[in-house]
Amino acid sequence: MPELPEVETVRRGLAPVLEGRILVRVEQRRANLRLPFPNDFATRLRGRQVAEVGRRAKYLLFRLDSGEVLIAHLGMSGSFRIFHRDPPAPGPHDHVVIETDKKVTLHFHDPRRFGLMTLTRADDLETHSMLAGLGPEPLEKGFDEAFLAERLRGRRSPIKTALMDQKIIAGLGNIYASEILFRAGISPRRKADSIRGVRARRLVWAVRDVLGEAIIAGGSSLRDHRAPGGELGYFQHRFAVYGRPGEPCPDCDCDPARTGGIRRMVQSGRSTFYCARRQR
DNA sequence: CCTTCTCCCTGCAAGC
DNA sequence: TGCTTGCAGGGAGAAG
CATH class of the missing domain: 1.10.8.50 (Helicase, Ruva Protein; domain 3)
Structure with missing residues (x-):
């Protein structure tokens, strides 16, 4: 049940491994999670470098060198796993597999499929329907x-x-x-x-x-x-x-x-x- | 606008 | 043992 502390823990685990990595292979293994994947999802990720892994509310934000941002939500049961070599064959609930340079592989696993992944332009992030209207981050200034x-x-x-x-x-x-x-x-x-x-x-x-x-x-x-x-x-x-x-x-x-x-x-x-x- | 309800989905545990 | 039932819960959208 990922809430802010769990999502932040995931972000802290992913950031040092993914930042600077290039996504050399992206496998989208089903058409939808809670929402459909965006058009050309794998193509838009392939070859891109991860500039930064951020978080807003319960959303993970992967900023890419293409100017797009991968927005991921873990829903109820979503999780990322990192394999530094020899990743296992993806199971039935491993919906996205991403290989990076330096032999790092990322699995997105979500049995209940309440999670989601989408892509948007970084310029449009703050006005994106998922993020617009969110209240303040409780651990930042402005929440008093x-x-x-x-x-x-x-x-x-x-x-x-x-x-x-x-x-x-x-x-x-x-x-x-x-x-x-x-x-x-x-x-x-x-x-x-x-x-x-x-x-x-x-x-x-x-x-x-x-x-x-x-x-x-x-x-x-x-x-x-x-x-x-x-x-x-x-x-x-x-x-x-x-x-x-x-x-x-x-x-x-x-x-x-x-x-x-x-x-x-x-x-x-x-x-x-x-x-x-x-x-x- | 505000609030509550329903639905999406699977895995697990309790109860019969 | 094996089935059914209910619960877990994030968020969108409908209903009130």
């Missing part, structure tokens, strides 16, 4: 309590749902939304509009802290996420609430047998985990 309170003003949805809205903040998904609200001591049910002042400050800090710690841990490896070198992330062991219904709250130790402990509920069709005592 004043900005957050302004963005949440008038929002009637629960704060948990608002945190997952990519137009408000870019890069948060279901797992980190629960973890961040726990860290901030804010109820996931609270109306987004009521997040102001000290709560907005706590929430901004929680966003930065949780995401920062998760990136240092290499993201979370629940089912699918691995770094491109095959390394597992280990932030899942540090989840305070996600996937832990019925366990005692790690902060207040409220007893699950007496209505305390971590609870699960569904908001907008997604599981939310929280401690009712600690989060208000």
